[in-house]
Amino acid sequence: MGIGDDAAIINLPLNSKAQLVVASDTLVEEVHFPGDASAYQVAQRALCVNLSDMAAMGAAPRWFTLALTLPQGKANEQWLKGFSDGLSEIAIAYNCALIGGDTTAGPLAITITMLGEVPLGEGLVRSGAANGDRVYVTGILGDGAAGLLAARKDKSLNCIDNTVSERLLLSFYKPHPKINIGLKIRALASACIDISDGLVADLGHICKSSGVDASVHTSRLPIHPDLEANFQGQCVDWALFGGDDYQLCFTVPAEHYPMVDDWILLGELDATWIGSIIPCSDNSPAVLVDGVKSQERERGFDHFDQ
Amino acid sequence: MGIGDDAAIINLPLNSKAQLVVASDTLVEEVHFPGDASAYQVAQRALCVNLSDMAAMGAAPRWFTLALTLPQGKANEQWLKGFSDGLSEIAIAYNCALIGGDTTAGPLAITITMLGEVPLGEGLVRSGAANGDRVYVTGILGDGAAGLLAARKDKSLNCIDNTVSERLLLSFYKPHPKINIGLKIRALASACIDISDGLVADLGHICKSSGVDASVHTSRLPIHPDLEANFQGQCVDWALFGGDDYQLCFTVPAEHYPMVDDWILLGELDATWIGSIIPCSDNSPAVLVDGVKSQERERGFDHFDQ
Numbered sequence: 001m002g003i004g005d006d007a008a009i010i011n012l013p014l015n016s017k018a019q020l021v022v023a024s025d026t027l028v029e030e031v032h033f034p035g036d037a038s039a040y041q042v043a044q045r046a047l048c049v050n051l052s053d054m055a056a057m058g059a060a061p062r063w064f065t066l067a068l069t070l071p072q073g074k075a076n077e078q079w080l081k082g083f084s085d086g087l088s089e090i091a092i093a094y095n096c097a098l099i100g101g102d103t104t105a106g107p108l109a110i111t112i113t114m115l116g117e118v119p120l121g122e123g124l125v126r127s128g129a130a131n132g133d134r135v136y137v138t139g140i141l142g143d144g145a146a147g148l149l150a151a152r153k154d155k156s157l158n159c160i161d162n163t164v165s166e167r168l169l170l171s172f173y174k175p176h177p178k179i180n181i182g183l184k185i186r187a188l189a190s191a192c193i194d195i196s197d198g199l200v201a202d203l204g205h206i207c208k209s210s211g212v213d214a215s216v217h218t219s220r221l222p223i224h225p226d227l228e229a230n231f232q233g234q235c236v237d238w239a240l241f242g243g244d245d246y247q248l249c250f251t252v253p254a255e256h257y258p259m260v261d262d263w264i265l266l267g268e269l270d271a272t273w274i275g276s277i278i279p280c281s282d283n284s285p286a287v288l289v290d291g292v293k294s295q296e297r298e299r300g301f302d303h304f305d306q
Numbered sequence: 307m308g309i310g311d312d313a314a315i316i317n318l319p320l321n322s323k324a325q326l327v328v329a330s331d332t333l334v335e336e337v338h339f340p341g342d343a344s345a346y347q348v349a350q351r352a353l354c355v356n357l358s359d360m361a362a363m364g365a366a367p368r369w370f371t372l373a374l375t376l377p378q379g380k381a382n383e384q385w386l387k388g389f390s391d392g393l394s395e396i397a398i399a400y401n402c403a404l405i406g407g408d409t410t411a412g413p414l415a416i417t418i419t420m421l422g423e424v425p426l427g428e429g430l431v432r433s434g435a436a437n438g439d440r441v442y443v444t445g446i447l448g449d450g451a452a453g454l455l456a457a458r459k460d461k462s463l464n465c466i467d468n469t470v471s472e473r474l475l476l477s478f479y480k481p482h483p484k485i486n487i488g489l490k491i492r493a494l495a496s497a498c499i500d501i502s503d504g505l506v507a508d509l510g511h512i513c514k515s516s517g518v519d520a521s522v523h524t525s526r527l528p529i530h531p532d533l534e535a536n537f538q539g540q541c542v543d544w545a546l547f548g549g550d551d552y553q554l555c556f557t558v559p560a561e562h563y564p565m566v567d568d569w570i571l572l573g574e575l576d577a578t579w580i581g582s583i584i585p586c587s588d589n590s591p592a593v594l595v596d597g598v599k600s601q602e603r604e605r606g607f608d609h610f611d612q
Binding site: 023065102107 | 326328329330331332333334335336337338369371372373375405406407410411412413415417419421
């Protein structure tokens, strides 16, 4: 399986019972992170973002290559040690190994290609959602957008106290890839995606791939109390359209609701039921927010618009 | 097998009889190609350079991901069509498929991660050269360095006629990856590398990995008559230290000389015997050029030195 999902799935040669999962993501300075980010922070974010693609596929991460483009001013031991520390901390935590890559001179950019594996046919894709499935998201939404503002030292965040801004900064530079959740749900979810471009945009990708609409309810969106307290006017928009959350959005057919709800109730799965898959009403599969389909708002984050 | 060779070799899970080969290479504008290169040229070079790593491993290329970072001015249909045409022409010629990637805004850079396969244990590595092995190179050397000058429209090339400069430009933008040679020699070569940083630097990598010296003779170096005619003073240096040739340098144990020499004689293998592997004389494995070991000259091309 090639282009069009979070990663590619490859049938291994010679009748192996596993499939390889491959994804590449690039982070460019001033586009994906501010110029004053530390090497340690940049490395962690680069690896976590790529691991999130594995989570979205239900894959176990195994190996990665690193293509590091570095300006002269950063090609020094101190910068490289910070980068290496950040990278190896995450690689150890998620049990994946750096297996190669390239180092070149140029404007700071990091491309990681992550390889993982899934049992044959068990990879989670975007195209399996069907009418009647429930839509769930993991964790909380909106922290990614607020975290980006924190990373940019945006004035709108001056009102919050240090504990909150530290949590937001950490969510930006070290988003927690939901690998274990991907592995847990892969046998029963019908579709899955990671929320990197915003819930509406990414759930919209599931809708398009599956030929269905999705109806979500803003009242159900899981948002951190800190955001609700400090950013009442914006936090729902951040949760819907903000991007950078790196949570999973997945759909579950009726036969598996009880299992998923049991897991949630027992604290074994950190996820929230936010809506349902419905038939597509107008040949243009998309997300309805509180009953309203808004083609315009669902584009999500587009770096070329910056 | 991880870092330290042209690519990583991965044992496939569940007792598969093939191994996956993975390599990443980045090309940055103004570092690896001039700013006036066409999208078509850049795409071809990016893919060929990565394919050359597969050739060096004796691997059959299968799949690749593309991480394309593009400035606003190039994010248009015309540029992308040129890029896509160049990429697909090479992908078809070498039977490998684009399976995913990422597109981001930023200074022009291309990272390709190439995946290939080799039968279990048959991958060519740098560490197998032994005393008495012969050293061979494929094709001709020095065209890469001259091609870089041609791409930069360097004045020193004003003396040559158009046919020659066109050939050099083509060798720069569309280096011919020696995939078939890699496949042909993988059963009998003891070590192999592609010459991207210059013969002495890359053969030096084989020496270091294998704990041996290599002795090469400049009189044996295969250099195109055009270069010998026009650049008598420089062409040997280009062949030794110039880089960008993307030929293979490989070593062959005594038991396999006859086969290799037969292939060369019959025109089935475009390669030249340029020297031999000898015991390391001083605990610092390196290349001797016409009997002289020159640690200083063997660094090869270092982009950070530019």
